[in-house]
Amino acid sequence: MELLELEISTSRLLLQTISMKYQEDIFKEFNQEITTYMYTKPPKHISETEDFINNSLSEIKKGENLVLVILNNNSFKFLGCTGIHQINSNQPELGIWLKKSAHGKGYGLETIIALKTWAEENLDFQYLVYCADKANIPSRRIPEKLGGKIIREYKKTNLSGRVLNILEYAIPKAG
Structure with a gap:
């Protein structure tokens, strides 16, 4: 399978392999507010992006990770990034971030459902992992709506110095 040219479509979204075409959008939108509950921190210079x-x-x-941009499938406007890390492991990890103006529209769940479906059709795994900070309720709703169960809780200090209270969910394969 050619991951460098991957496209996954949903009713409202187009997920496609990350490219330099989106460096300005990522640099602008991946800011301090967006990274509050993430391990990483926002870039200071576009060279970091x-x-x-x-x-x-x-x-x-x-073939280690899959990183995609999330676009509106009508306007092709950039909405965020998503991915599957350790795609060849028994527990690949799903990740997502959306720009602030895309919050609250159901794009996160729609994206993760599309990734889960793609993974079930293309990868061999036991279950999918999804991590969210305990205080990030909108993010926690995503794995919970997909039948995810908390399998681990731990603290992790992110690169900005904030202590995160991580809940690690296991999302089962579809029935």
């Missing part, structure tokens, strides 16, 4: 994209493309080529 370019490095992220280049590293993502390298990991995709190696």
Whole structure:
């Protein structure tokens, strides 16, 4: 399967392999507010975003991770990024972030359902992992709506120095 040219469509969204075409959008939208509940921190310079994209493309080529941009499938406007990390493991991890103006519209759940469906059709795994900070209720609703159960809780200090209270969910394969 050619992951560098992957496209996954839903009724409202188009997920496609990350590219330099979106560096300005990612740099602008991946800010301090968006990263509050994430391990990483926002880039200070666009070169950091370019490095992220280049590293993502390298990991995709190696078949280790899948990193996609989330676009509105009518306007092709950038909405955020998503991915599956450790795609060849028994427990691949799903991840997502949406720009602030895309919050509260159901795009997160729609994206993760599309990724889960793609993973079930293309990967061999035991279950999918989804991590969310205990205080990030909208993010926690995503795995919970997909039948995810908390399998682990732990604290982790993010790169901005904030202590996160992580809930790790296991999302089962469809019935």
